[in-house]
Amino acid sequence: MPEAPEAEALASFLRTRLAGHAVTEVELVEGRALKTRARPLDELIGRAVTAVTRHGKHIDLDLDGVHLSLGFGRAGWATWEDPPEVEAEPALPPVAALIARVVFDDGVLGVTDAGEWLSVQLHVADAADDVPSVAKLGPDAADPAYSRAMLAEAVSGRRKQLKALLQEQETLAGIGNAYSDEILFAARLSPVVHAASLSDDEISRLWSALHDTMTAAVIARRGVPIAEQKAAKVRAMRVHGRAGEPCPDCGGLIEDIPGTKGGGQWCPACQAPIETSDHATPG
Template identity: 45%
Template sequence: MPEMPEVQGLVDFLRGRVVGHAITRATVTAIAALKTYDPPITALQGVTVTDVQRAGKFLDLATDGGTHLVFHLAKAGWLRWYDAVPATVLKPGKTPIALRVVFDDGAGFDLTEAGTKKSLAVYVVRDPSEVPGIARLGPDPLDADFSRDTLAGLLAGRRTQIKGVLRDQSILAGVGNAYSDEILHAAKMSPYALASTLDDADIDRLYAALTETLAEALAEASGKPPADLKDAKRRGMRVHGRRGETCPVCGDTVRSVFFADNSLEYCPTCQTGGKILADRRLSRLLK
């Protein structure tokens, strides 16, 4: 799933290529992906992109027509850029492409989504705050005014596992499954620790891990084209997606806990005092 650093990488890439260019065509091929009807998708035709911004994991293309093209790539979505968009005709239901946008210079992009569970979302709105997911967003951890005390305030009184708190977009914008694993590994913190039980030293470590991990990933994503962003993300991971491999900090084996549709990765020595967290799939089988 694209998270804040990769989404910001896409924003920076698009800003350098589409600002000042008019949209000549926007074609939806996955009807379920389009979540709005007023303004219609046709309202994008002929308008010029004036800026590209990010809100959490949402991308926002602002235009001089007073409309915004906003999209969220969800778990399996991605953006495929073309310097010259193919002339092939898109057939609804016959392609992984959900949306194709073409600009006045012939360049453009497709939004694609792999798999059968379709969650990619496209919105055409007059104001980004009209998108429900954006309206619910918590603060962005890389905003200049996001401080250690801001984080402490978000955690206070929450009897929720810290892994879930980091992933909850209404609490903290932009962090997903992968970077929450990386942040907790850097903070030497169990993913099951309750937010409300963290002391001052814990919060200090978590704040440093949160801001430094995201800043490093953002720097790694900066300047890369969309085709390279996924590999750059994978290369930067220390524990996420590395089950069975060696922890680069202590040499222990990275472990996983599996849930219904995802997993978390952690290092027992670095994060849980050597304790192996129960694998939910195996636990169910043993009942």
Template identity: 40%
Template sequence: MPELPEVESLGAFLREHAVGKAVARIDVAAVAALKTYDPPVSALQGLAVTGASRHGKFLDIDVDGLHLVVHLARAGWLRWRAELPAAPPRPSRKNPLALRVHLDDGSGFDLTEAGTKKGLAVYVVRDALEVPGVAGLGIDPLGSEFTPEALYALTQGSRTRIKGLLRDQKIIAGIGNAYSDEVLHAAKMSPYKIAGTLSEGEAADLHGVITTTLNDAVERSRGLAAGDLKSEKKLGLRVHGRTGQPCPVCGDTIREVSFADSSFQYCPTCQTGGKPLADRRMSRLLR
């Protein structure tokens, strides 16, 4: 799933390659991906792209005052193309294309989504805050308001595990499964630690790790083409998605905890005092 660093980088890419160009046409290949109807998507035609920004994991493309807001969900992506085909795409369940934006110089981009479980969402609104997911976002971890004191205040009284708190978009906007794994590994903190038990010092240390991890990921992606961002993310991850591999810090084997539709990775030596966390999937198999 694209998270804050990738969406930040997609915004930067569009500011360089799309701003100043006019929308010539928009083809909707997957009607279910379009979540709004007023204004219609056709209202963007003829207007110039004037900016691109991010709200948590939402990409916000400013088209002369109207906003094309995109949430890429689990398997969505933005694919830039220097030259788009003139013929409209044919809708098909097997076609990953959801929406195509043609610009007036022949370039543009596709919004695609792999797999059968569809979650990609596209909104055309007059204000990004009209999108419910944007309006409900918590603090931005790269914003000036995200201070050690603010993070400590967010944890106080919480009975949520710290892994869950970091992923809760209504609390902290932009961190998902992958970067929460990376943050907790770098902080040497168990994913199961109860957020409300953090001391002020622990919260301050965690704050530093969060900002450093995210800023480093954004910096690694700076200047990359949109198509290269996924591979850069994978190369930069130290524990997430690396089950069974040696920890780059201590050499212990990276373990995994699996759930119905997701999993997370961690290092027992670095994060849990050498104790493996219970994997519910394995527990069921052993019954």
């Protein structure tokens, strides 16, 4: 569920709420989620939060030099419980399995996973980039400094479908299944065309769509309660998850992207026709 806009909203909330607050208790419910077995969550007890940063779709909590990295994967997310004397924010629906709890002196951070297989990863490390999945991240897709020149370099010579390339975290961090569909719809580009085949004009359109889509989403998710982030994201989608519905621009039918088994959507009438010569294996 979380991509850069939702992860940024969560990081902003935790930054405001947890700065200076210490961990009093930890609970690891699903042991497979902790990837640093030699460094248990117990290391966090007694340490106070000094910084919260986002790295692509990952959140890093710096607790006096010991870092807790939260990698949510496709189905992970977070919950927050206020202290009993303060009215609590609604929790996620019970379909999300609890993975871990980190109890602070001012509330409880929960980590959940609603998928059929475990996608959440927790790491206890000395630095954010000690986590392999963070260390290999490319430039951040939501960074206003990400330029057209950087995008042109990223697509140059790449015989990879655009949708797959946008989701490749080593190339561009923070974009997942949903926003890749939205960006390509805004750019009026086929999700299965090869990145290497893009013209200068198409690169410019893709960069503008990427910048505008991610900027707007970050602003829109700001201040939305954690428990409402998923619903807010779903409501904002113009084509993703809307197969069978009319296109919001042309009125044509939104369809599943060929080869994605329903995992991605597009408007064939608005986006460039699929050329057989441009096909590549999805992913």
